[in-house]
Amino acid sequence: MAGKRPAKDADLLDALSGEDGDLSGSDLTAKMRDYLAEIYRLSDRARDMGASDGYIGTSALAEMKDVSPPAVNRMVTRLRELGYLSHEPYKGIRLTAEGEREALKQLRRQRIVEVFLVNVMQFKWHEIKTEADRMAHALPDMIAERMWEMSGKPNVCPHGEPIPTANGEIESPEDQLLINAPHNQLLVITRVRARERDRLEYIAALGLLPGAQIEILQMAPFNGPIQLRAGKEYRIIGHNLGEMIKVRTA
Secondary structure, X not given: OOOOOOHHHHHHHHHOOOOOOOOOOOOOOHHHHHHHHHHHHHHHHHHHOOOOOOOEOHHHHHHHHOOOHHHHHHHHHHHXXXXXXXXXXXXXXXXXHHHHHHHHHHHHHHHHHHHHHHHOOOOOHHHXXXXXXXXXXXXXXXXXXXXXXXXXXXXXXXXXOEOOOOOOOOOOOOOEEHHHOOOOOEEEEEEEOOOOHHHHHHHHHHOOOXXXXXXXXXXXXXXXXXXXXEOOEEEEEOHHXXXXXXXXXX
């Protein structure tokens, strides 16, 4: 997060961001849970783009985690040995049923921290990624549940993503990517899948937040720009941004 945090906020964030400890007494470490959550995110996005089998490449995981391919391969090997991942030559890796359950439990912690930082501590959604990841890294379930209660027991994070249950289950909304949505029809933004600070600031400046009503007026061919109406305002966004926004019919 850019800038220096107020001392009171810094103390609370540091107190909640333990680096050690085992959250459930299993063989999984906090770092392993972080990997499982990231694999789930990547698989979910791959399904959005038409990959129905849920497999992802380890190179995509290395890029998302910003670590070296050998480090990712070591972690993938360990998670596969523990039964949380399966591997298919030339296709990549995907979560097993147990791996998905653990990934969703970690996603719950991460999304609860995000909504706590926004709803309770009044941070903006583009400011929270680094702190949320750090705090959720080894967050005890008891504290996560209290943070969820203090945030108003929300069903979604600030980006509109559903918060899984404590048992590792999730109910995804019936929505679709903006690039696949019908034209000249009132739509509601359900989720924004961007996480980069500058991109989120840009999306917020355009008013394309979860809950906003929009209408697709025109979509240029060959992945060209998309013209939208948001209330009384007109917006033009790139095709790649349309791949990060999900909508449903109003």
